[in-house]
Amino acid sequence: MTAVIEVSNLTKQYRDKLALDHVSLSIEPGKIYGLLGRNGAGKTTLMSILTAQNFASSGSVRVFGEEPYENARVLSRVCFVRESQKYPDDATPEHAFRAARLFFPNWSQELADRLVAEFQLPVKRRIKKLSRGQLSAVGVIIGLAARAEITFFDEPYLGLDAVARQIFYDRLIEDYAEQPRTIILSSHLIDEVANLIERVIVIDDGRIILDEETDAVRDRAVTVVGDAAKVDAWAAGHEVLHRETLGRVASVTTLGVLSAAERAEVEAQGLDLAPVSLQQLIVRLTQKAAGTRGTDDAVLAPSTEEVR
């Protein structure tokens, strides 16, 4: 499949901070991606450059095979919902939706109207007067109803309560099923989005530390719990992401898929195996990356062979 986004060796240097450090990745059409990472890891910088709202220091970016800068052919097919989207002072949600409708060729007014009702958004109130959650709802509605070929959601849920977030996730899945397109969802709430994303990209301190199918990541790590001496003996042959102890019991999280035989061996020793959620894995990976920073090895090289 031809990638819709190709990034190669992208670097962004702010005055005293390297925000993106030789980032290379490719985004395939028709998939939902999770772009995950800590605050300040470089997620927003990356998305801003991809949508021509920021400049790269070096490296190349291709969106639909073209340079995105001042390129209307590209930009009308891309929607970027920013966490801190600015609107004109006297604009109302109604104005914002009308503008979006003109800009995005696939705009669905029906979907927009339905979402307005579900989020109970006062469309005639000035955006300046909206609550944080209502402001987020405006962005979410534009992002979904635009039905752009590539949609970026950058932490789209600030101020949205659990019910409103669930509406967002449900409509996202539903509308994506009907109109498959590329969606890049940046989020802190990893557990909430883990089941929605087909591929996960983790960025840490300006570098990609994980770029894999979400399903493949799920059994990527395992936690072994039990007698400390036995656990440590077992862990000696594995890459340890995290270790903690409580008295004589140790809990060690290691990287690598266990075969059935290895699982049986662990269990035969009276040790317990616990799965590691995507959120736990990412927390451990970023902690480990922070611990080894300064050396040049990435914790996990982005896998290229799994790209279909």
Added chain:
Amino acid sequence: MIDEGRALFLQIAEAIEESILDGSLAEEAQAPSTNELAAFYRINPATAAKGVAMLTEKGVLHKRRGVGMFVSAGARDLLLGERRAAFAERFLDPLLAEARMIGLGPDDLATLLRERAAGAPTEGNPA
């Protein structure tokens, strides 16, 4: 319903298998569509499709062009065979391991099993 740390598509496939095993999804009946599964379990449709594809490969489901996915004839027997083959490893091995640890032998287990099955509460039940 969904547990962390296991491939989601396997869990989706198992959920469909269980509906077939308990009879709520009959042979020759229409199986839920990928999009229905995605909406119900709140998962990515591609993941749901992967689970369905696995069952198709196994001969549990088949596609009727333009209509949707259906449960194949003989699917239930196929699944019963599979589950029975895996039963000892999946359920008996952990049971025996726990029993060994708390000092129950196979005979004790057999007695307990018969009593539980008969619905008779046991005295000093080592719960």
